[in-house]
Amino acid sequence: MxxxxxxxxxxxxxxxxxxxxxxxxxxxxxxxxxxxxxxxxxxxxxxxxxxxxxxxxxxxxxxxxxxxxxxxxxxxxxxxxxxxxxxxxxxxxxxxxxxxxxxxxxxxxxxxxxxxxxxxxxxxxxxxxxxxxxxxxxxxxxxxxxxxxxxxxxxxxxxxxxxxxxxxxxxxxxxxxxxxxxxxxxxxxxxxxWMKDPNKRMSKEQLAKHEHRLRREDYPVIFRTRNIWITMAIAALMMTWLFAFTTFAPTFLVEYDKYTGPQMGMITAAMGLGTFFWGFMGPYISDKWGRKPTLVLFSFVAVLSPVCLALIHGSVLVMSVIGFLTCAGQACFPLFMVVVPGESLSPKYVGTAVGLVQMVGELIGGTAIPSIAGVAADHFGLQAPLWIAAAGAAVSGFIAFTLKETAPVRRRSARNTTPSMSV
Incomplete structure (x- = not known):
């Protein structure tokens, strides 16, 4: 093992x-x-x-x-x-x-x-x-x-x-x-x-050097960190995109676009595979490019998922390919949910920080937005939730510009290019 x-x-x-x-x-x-x-x-x-x-x-x-x-x-x-x-x-x-x-x-x-x-x-x-x-x-x-x-x-x-x-x-x-x-x-x-806690793997010297437990007096640090507030906002907006889109996309495909149940299943399965592929490919790209540019890029790509579904009415194959490619928006989720919060604070804060971002996103995007989108669908048609989803992803992309970069490769590059002052 x-x-x-x-x-x-x-x-x-x-x-x-x-x-x-x-x-x-x-x-x-x-x-x-x-x-x-x-x-x-x-x-x-x-x-x-x-x-x-x-x-x-x-x-x-x-x-x-x-x-x-x-x-x-x-x-x-x-x-x-x-x-x-x-x-x-x-x-x-x-x-x-x-x-x-x-x-x-x-x-x-x-x-x-x-x-x-x-x-x-x-x-x-x-x-x-x-x-x-x-x-x-x-x-x-x-x-x-x-x-x-x-x-x-x-x-x-x-x-x-x-x-x-x-x-x-x-x-x-x-x-x-x-x-x-x-x-x-x-x-x-x-x-x-087989799971081992990191502190159980450290020597006494390492434990003395790296505090691994969150202390009560440390707790306010999380709320004084700008990236945490920014990722909470992005979480609310991107979960608006996720839940407004995924909740109503199957119904839209069947009732509005008139695909059969099995055809709808094939299209949504392609979206599921896209979720898997882009879910790790996006963060991999961010290891090379940086977290902020990757998050900005894929937030705007996410806009295409509901927009293409609302405007394009192609064959099952065409819609499956579009679904796979535009689900690249899923690349954002590991970045704003865990990577950026995790890199913005020391490891002892990570569980709290990730839980906080998840809580805000779930309460707004996962609980409130499906009901709001459902009311909009009843009053304005099944396309309304898709436009709500697109708006959430678009605003998220603009907010991502305000993040402080956390990727090690970009931070090292910034340090190396900073001119040294001669005495």
Whole structure:
């Protein structure tokens, strides 16, 4: 398995790669489970007599709990100086709540279980990315963190619907939830045996030099850091783009553009693959170009996703290619969510900072915007949510110009080109 210690920097079996893979699968399975109720609703809705409003409430409650929990438990992991001691129990918990979702028999039971699911899943991204940034080499930091977050596209949005709908069709929606919970149990044991907290790997001299725990008196530093406020604003706007677009794109394709269900599935699957590809390619580019220019570029590319969908009515192949390419906007998410906040502060703040950015984005983009976009669609037509999404990405691109660059390659370049003063 992956080694911990003084392994060769070029060896694939070094801990840096091991922690990236562990967090990739952990977050990917978490996101698959988060979306499982959406994929399984066509099966459980008629059985339990749920309507669309009740589905929306289930999704919103999970989003609210997810956002608040991520900030709270991310902060706790910073204060105790341990990622593993928080990640292990919540990984076990979200598997348990997935199994319980499969035995729910009423709306109240399902709503309560999914709320607890949000509490258990919300901290995974802040803690996972804090673990990755602590063990990443500078030249691969953006790629590593982007690769972890891209798992939501490959596992959550591509593999998840294929597996869960197949299981629900062949067996039952109950079995779908049971299947969704099994990977979390597997990852619990993988993390138990192979994950190492960075402070456990440091010598006494390193621990004395690098404070690894967040102290109460340090807490205001987070709110005095300009990049944190800027990334919170970008998170709210880019999650406006994400949720307004992804919530209404399938309905737009079927009801407005008159594609069949399978055709719509092919187009959205291409978007899912684009989410995976650009989710790590964008941060990789930022390792070479810098975080700010990459975030500006891909924010404006994100505008094209809803605009092209609203204006172009091509074949399934054409729309699939457009969907794959314009989902390049997903490259922004690892950057504003984890990379820039993580590089703007010392490692002991990362869980709190990422949890804070996630909370603001989820509360505005994930909770409020779908309802606002739905009202706009009812009054102005199904194109209205697409224009709301485009506006969110466009404003985000302009705000990104105000970021302070954090990429090591750009900061080194700036230091090297600063003229020295002669005495």
């Amino acid at each position: 992956f080694k911990v210690g003084d392994e060769p920097k070029k060896s694939f079996f070094r801990y840096e790669n091991g922690v990236v893979l562990m967090m990739f699968f952990t977050f990917g399975f978490v996101f698959m489970e988060r979306l499982s109720v959406v994929y399984l609703f066509p099966f459980l809705g008629p059985d339990l007599k749920f309507n669309n409003a009740e589905l929306g409430l289930i999704v919103s409650v999970l989003a609210i709990c997810w956002s608040l929990s991520g900030f709270v438990f991310g902060t706790i992991s910073d204060f105790i100086g341990s990622r593993k001691n928080v990640l292990l129990p919540i990984t076990l918990a979200f598997s348990l709540f997935s199994f319980l979702s499969g035995i729910a028999k009423s709306f109240g039971a399902m709503l309560s279980i999914r709320a607890l699911m949000g509490v258990s899943e919300g901290p995974v991204l802040p803690i996972a990315q804090a673990s990755v940034i602590a063990d990443s080499s500078e030249e691969r930091r953006g790629f590593n963190m982007g690769f972890v977050q891209s798992s939501l596209g490959l596992i959550g949005s591509t593999v998840g619907p294929l597996v869960l709908t197949f299981v629900a069709t062949k067996y039952s929606w109950h079995a779908g939830f049971y299947i969704a919970g099994i990977p979390g149990l597997i990852m619990f044991f993988v993390l138990l045996f």
